Amino acid sequence: MDYIKAFVVGGILCAIGQILIDKTKLTPARILVIYVVSGVVLGTIGVYERIVDFAGAGATVPLTGFGYLLSKGVMEAVSKDGFVGIFTGGMTATAGGITAAILFGYLAALFSKSSEK
Template sequence: MDMFLEYLKAFLVGGALCLIGQQLIDRTKLTPARILVGYVVAGVILTAVGLYGPLVEWAGAGATVPLSGFGYLLATGVEEGIREHGLLGALTGPFTAAAGGVMAAILFGLLAGLVGKSHDKS
């Protein structure tokens, strides 16, 4: 039952974040790229004011998988970098924190490119 509640919380929070994004696409003239950047920036800002960390603790993957979770990852990388290396850590911390995820995205993108067949849209 405990595992079911964890999945339910992740589904509800992740679904709510996706619902907000879909409403922004449907009801505003914002481009998807601007919405995606807005999600990352919102994750950074909410982490800086101390609101996103408790959401991650409560919702788990429902809060870390969406793009706002990437902003959270970058912000926590800055905090950790500053704690370990001082002001220079503000520049290196986000890269260290996000390196694994970025490398996985590049690797899986390469594999998909090698396996998939490219063709024109027409």
């Protein structure tokens, strides 16, 4: 059951992104920014938590999930450390994904190159 929920909710989040691609002149980078910021906003007001509880990876894998993680991290850090948590929470919570992207990106650049299309 959790697979179906992940499939449907994740699929819907992607389909919304497709509407933005086809119907607006927004560049991919702007669409991703919109997703992340939406995730932070929905995370802060507590809505995204419920979507995550329902859909699992269907909500955490899309970039809105990345935004949710940022907001969750910052709120937990503020609870624990107070003011300084504002500066440490977001990055700490998302460090795994960002570090992985940098590391594997660098390795890909070392071992591969772009190909003719």
